[in-house]
Amino acid sequence: MSVSIFDSFLTTQDMIAVFDDAAIVQGMLRFEQALAAAQAEQGMLPAAAARAIAGVCKAQLYDIPAIVGAGRRAGSLAIPLVRELTRTVALYDAEAAARVHWGSTSQDVIDTAMVLATRDALRLLDDGLHQLCGHLLQLAERHSATPVLARTLMQPAQVSSFGFKVAGWLAPLVRARARLRDCAARALQLQLGGAVGTLSVMGEQGAAVAARVAADLGLKLADATWHTQRDEWVRLGLEVAVLSGSMGKIATDLSLMAQGEIAELAEPSGNGRGGSSAMPHKRNPVSAMIALAAATRAPQHAAALLASMGQQHERGLGNWQAELAEWPQLFLSAHGALQALNEAFAGLVVDPDRMRRNIDALQGxxxxxxxxxxxxxxxxxxxxxxxxxxxxxxxxxxxxxxxxxxxxxxxxxxxxxxxxxxxxxxxxFDPATAAEPARRLAAWQLAGLREQNAAFNANPFHHRTNA
Known part of the structure; x- marks a missing residue:
């Protein structure tokens, strides 16, 4: 996909590549290849025809910008892609060309391609969460007893421990890893229903073909076509939005604690990071800025997904297309925030002495x-x-x-x-004594978070290469 210069500033090249035009087209071709292979295995077309189709299911063989342009006129990217695929297959096997895309429909192709891309996107998010949770665990354990001001309603309240505060940042991220995996297990499913979701063209063979395609692609076999049943899919997108919100909370605290008047934390600096075009003394919290941008944008994208759910009858008009356009934005923002926070916490400067001075300045x-x-x-x-x-x-x-x-x-x-x-x-009136209740709670909380996170790390997010 093409992103604006400002979008690219807030995300990562890895996530851009996941939803790039070529990646989505390759996912669509991967669906067509798996469909033909499954139909051949069921005896619905010759094995040679399936091989002929598979041989040209390579995105680099096609003029993708031309297909995208034609898709706008046709109303679906799948229509010109299938036409070009059929034409290319016919160069080698006319009989096979007649069976391209047989029994499926445009939404089957596109939804499945988006599922495959989303699986890659979720792997990137899980990898980033693995790294960020590791940073925060180390930070919380190292500063479990470090006294710091707790602030309520933006005012000094009591003395807590910095480790307890960090544990509060960490816990939602560990929960996010769990919930993203749970939602993915339900939402990453094959879309294959044909024109109105009944697999009617393939007759009694339809269910068996669908099972084979799902197995080939490493996706869950859906209980039924979900052309306009978007609940599990949207729920997954909303969890990504919640993750962005949780990172926004971390970024908010980080930016406030990095203010010059507070100066308890500082993002890493050097090599032009966080500088100002006019003020040489500045050390701007740029990682916090990127995470806050993601948190600011996520509610609008999440709202658009929810608004798109009222799809008409068996195939939506306009709302499904809106969902497709909004979907990548959540992942682009979330991964940009994750990478930014990982950069910040990999070199975060913590000043316990300044934390103590800020406590002492409040006269007890x-x-x-x-x-x-x-x-x-x-x-x-x-x-x-x-x-x-x-x-x-x-x-x-x-x-x-x-x-x-x-x-x-x-x-x-x-x-x-x-x-x-x-x-x-x-x-x-001793800050260390005052921080002790927070230290005890942090130690108890971190033990559970460490165990949960270790279980995730030992079982990486399921990912198959579908090239």
């Missing part, structure tokens, strides 16, 4: 809830909450640390001094 106010909970045991929750509200205001007014303001207030009040363990209270 992010520990107020923990201190209030501890005081509540001694003086009751309402009194503890009221005291911390006052001490927090005094902290902001004085520019001192909350721990010091609170300790002074306790010492100044004989009743509080008697009830409250000041060393234990002071320990609550």
């Amino acid at each position: 106010l992010v520990f107020a809830e923990a201190a209030s909970a501890a005081l509540a045991v001694a003086i009751g929750r309402p009194a503890a909450h009221q005291l911390l509200e006052k001490m927090s205001a005094d902290t902001l007014a004085s520019g001192r640390q909350l721990a010091d303001v609170l300790a002074a207030a306790v010492r100044a009040d004989p009743q509080l001094n008697e009830k409250i363990d000041l060393p234990a209270l002071a320990a609550l």
Whole structure:
């Protein structure tokens, strides 16, 4: 397929190649080759005819731009392709030419070619997820106890651990690997039904031919023709959109933590990466930018797939064609985001010291809830909450640390001094102590994620070469 200069900026050459015009045409020819072979095996045409058809099912033999142009006039890419295939076969075997495409229809050819391409696309996504999940697992384990500010509503909230935050990035990606595989197992199925989905031209042999074609192509044999039953297919596309959304979440956090005023993370730099045409000091988070672009575009593509499902009767008019045009865009964006994030996390710069300074700069106010909970045991929750509200205001007014303001207030009040363990209270203001609950949760979560991801890695996404 041809993509604009701006599309190519946001995707990868590998994914462009999957949905390239030549790749789709080759997938269509692969269907025709498998169909002829299956019909020969069922005794419906001579084996020599099947060999004659197979011998010219090579995309490089055809003028693909001319076929694409003719397809626009014909209303289907399959019509001029089958015509050219038939003409080429006739050069070698006139009898075989009469049996090209026999019993199938245009949508059978195109849908199956898209299924074959999508299988290749899913392999690329799974490979990218394998790599990205590996990066995130290592990062989370290395920083399981590193204190970092947790932020809610864009404001500092409490102290967490960076490993816990990374585990939150990782978990949706591991789930995405599982769900993409589950959806693929149902959606990557042969399309073969003939004109109205009944295989009527092939008569009683139709079911057996379909089974042979599916086996040849390594695809699931559909329970029935799915010309206008697009639920499993669209569901797979929606999972790709959800994956883009999950990567957008990672990119959002990465870009915010890389802001100069925060500076807790930085994408790798050098060789012109992330530079500015005007400001030499800049270190732009370009990987996050590409992933955010994918997340921004995915909802529109997903909505178009859903809108295309109301297809008319046994063959859709306009909506199926819209689906075909939208489908590759989801995969192009998702793979571009995956590659970009893999580049970022392969060389991500983490600054634990800056994370600690950002915590310290907040005068201990992010520990107020923990201190209030501890005081509540001694003086009751309402009194503890009221005291911390006052001490927090005094902290902001004085520019001192909350721990010091609170300790002074306790010492100044004989009743509080008697009830409250000041060393234990002071320990609550230690970032490492505050990060410990997050560290424990991260360790528990990462154990399961590591196991799930290892199972995927040991069982690579099923892929057969159909050249």
